[in-house]
Amino acid sequence: MFLCCWLGLVALIPTTLSTNPGVKVRLTEKGIEYGRQLGMAVIQQKLGSIKIPDFSGTEKVSPIGKVQYSLSNMHIVNVGLPKSSVDLVPGTGVTLSIGDAFISLNGNWRVKYLRIIKDSGSFDLDVNGLSIATTISIKSDETGRPAVSSDSCSATVGSAKVKFHGGASWLYNLFTTFIDKALRNALQKQICPLVADAVSDLNPQLKTLNVLAKVDKYAEIEYSMVSSPTVLKSLIDLSLKGEFYNIGKHQEPPFSPAAFNLPPQNNNMLYIGMSAFTVNSAAFVYNNAGVLSLSITDDMIPKSSPIRLNTKTFGAFIPQIAKQFPGLMMKLLVKTVKTPTLTFQPNNATVQAITTVTAFAIQPNSTLSPLFVLNLEASVSARMFVSEMKLAAAVTLNKMDLTLDKSYVGDFQVGPLENVFQGVLKLVVIPAVNAQLAKGYPLPTIGKMKLMNTQLDVLKDYILIGTDVQFS
Numbered sequence: 001m002f003l004c005c006w007l008g009l010v011a012l013i014p015t016t017l018s019t020n021p022g023v024k025v026r027l028t029e030k031g032i033e034y035g036r037q038l039g040m041a042v043i044q045q046k047l048g049s050i051k052i053p054d055f056s057g058t059e060k061v062s063p064i065g066k067v068q069y070s071l072s073n074m075h076i077v078n079v080g081l082p083k084s085s086v087d088l089v090p091g092t093g094v095t096l097s098i099g100d101a102f103i104s105l106n107g108n109w110r111v112k113y114l115r116i117i118k119d120s121g122s123f124d125l126d127v128n129g130l131s132i133a134t135t136i137s138i139k140s141d142e143t144g145r146p147a148v149s150s151d152s153c154s155a156t157v158g159s160a161k162v163k164f165h166g167g168a169s170w171l172y173n174l175f176t177t178f179i180d181k182a183l184r185n186a187l188q189k190q191i192c193p194l195v196a197d198a199v200s201d202l203n204p205q206l207k208t209l210n211v212l213a214k215v216d217k218y219a220e221i222e223y224s225m226v227s228s229p230t231v232l233k234s235l236i237d238l239s240l241k242g243e244f245y246n247i248g249k250h251q252e253p254p255f256s257p258a259a260f261n262l263p264p265q266n267n268n269m270l271y272i273g274m275s276a277f278t279v280n281s282a283a284f285v286y287n288n289a290g291v292l293s294l295s296i297t298d299d300m301i302p303k304s305s306p307i308r309l310n311t312k313t314f315g316a317f318i319p320q321i322a323k324q325f326p327g328l329m330m331k332l333l334v335k336t337v338k339t340p341t342l343t344f345q346p347n348n349a350t351v352q353a354i355t356t357v358t359a360f361a362i363q364p365n366s367t368l369s370p371l372f373v374l375n376l377e378a379s380v381s382a383r384m385f386v387s388e389m390k391l392a393a394a395v396t397l398n399k400m401d402l403t404l405d406k407s408y409v410g411d412f413q414v415g416p417l418e419n420v421f422q423g424v425l426k427l428v429v430i431p432a433v434n435a436q437l438a439k440g441y442p443l444p445t446i447g448k449m450k451l452m453n454t455q456l457d458v459l460k461d462y463i464l465i466g467t468d469v470q471f472s
């Protein structure tokens with residue numbers, strides 16, 4: 001019994017592991033470099049905010065004896081981070097190294113010795129040759145968003161130089177060594193916690209990843225990560241679910257994402273690969289919601305068109321209609337029979353839709369009398385584009401195929417009706433579909449992200465969006 005259950009469990013594991021992502025996001029070296037620049041600006045600001053608490057003490061200085069001293073009002077006047085680099089650590093995360101950094105601070109000193117003699121002035125401290133190294137791990141948090149943390153950090157100060165202003169010069173020499181050391185320690189102690197702060201300050205940004213992006217009243221897209229990020233030598237890959245769902249009701253479609261690999265391109269900072277699965281899951285949702293249908297009346301057909309939705313136009317092809325329903329307007333109901341399917345081939349995005357078209361005559365009392373039902377199979381080409389943070393599309397008709405499903409007016413040939421229905425598709429259905437597709441579907445996004453130098457390629461089984469980004 002136990003063995004059987006165990007084998008059953010083992011058999012389950014591969015299926016769980018093989019959940020392919022619907023969307024992949026790749027951060028290239030160029031993207032990581034941009035991230036480094038943003039990160040350094042934050043770290044520079046953090047280091048500029050270092051506060052060194054006042055400190056005081058007593059030191060024996062021969063031949064005077066005890067000298068009481070205090071340092072106060074210390075503040076950073078300058079921070080320079082001229083050299084830094086980010087290196088990826090395959091499997092773990094990144095290492096951030098800062099070298100040759102310098103910090104200058106300014107403060108006041110005060111001494112008291114021989115019980116009654118007091119002296120005071122100001123001082124400058126220049127810390128040079130500061131190096132900081134921290135490793136940052138990147139994981140998926142419980143909501144499927146990326147999360148970073150600073151796992152280890154070291155900060156070492158190369159040299160520190162104190163310069164006193166005011167007071168007796170013989171004092172300076174006595175003080176330099178231990179004050180220098182105390183300040184250096186105080187600084188060094190603060191650097192790593194501030195760097196860790198700067199790293200964890202990234203998390204609120206990362207938490208803005210739209211793991212559940214609302215599309216409209218029917219659909220939302222799930223962009224949570226399905227596994228931890230993959231860190232390789234020169235890139236970081238995120239695997240996102242990339243699946244459309246009915247709002248509130250998450251029903252899985254009868255198909256699943258195929259594995260796909262992003263090409264080794266690195267001209268852009270970011271690459272987003274969206275699989276045909278993602279688009280097909282949208283079609284599944286909208287088809288289930290029953291919104292892939294369109295009711296067409298004559299007023300929707302441009303005035304300039306010779307095609308009119310009345311029994312006179314159709315009577316020219318099907319005489320029974322003109323005879324049984326003379327002088328009436330008509331209505332067409334186009335409805336998908338099953339989920340339309342999209343295929344991505346290199347430079348070719350094609351959607352196959354199987355629909356029925358039901359034709360009605362509109363009686364003077366508004367009753368609809370059914371005339372016939374046709375099966376209409378259409379193939380359309382899609383051109384996709386990125387607009388703002390959305391993926392939009394426009395389709396054009398490739399070809400269509402008409403067959404008779406049912407007639408209420410006796411037998412007739414559908415061949416002669418092809419031009420009429422092609423006209424209806426081109427003049428009404430396709431523009432309506434395009435108006436919908438032009439609204440676009442949200443792409444995965446973090447914070448106030450703007451896309452630049454964006455291009456889109458259709459490859460086998462997925463589209464590839466290459467883009468640079470800018471955070472404002």
Ligand SMILES: *[C@@H]1O[C@H](CO)[C@@H](O)[C@H](O)[C@H]1NC(C)=O
Nearest residue numbers: 343344345347348349350379
């Ligand atoms: C595009 O792909 C579809 C199906 O995937 C195919 O029927 C069609 O011929 C292709 N078009 C071109 C121009 O290659």
Ligand SMILES: *[C@@H]1O[C@H](CO)[C@@H](O)[C@H](O)[C@H]1NC(C)=O
Nearest residue numbers: 362363364365366367368369
């Ligand atoms: C509407 O008119 C048609 C045709 O004249 C008739 O068959 C039908 O019963 C009428 N329906 C109603 C609800 O009046």
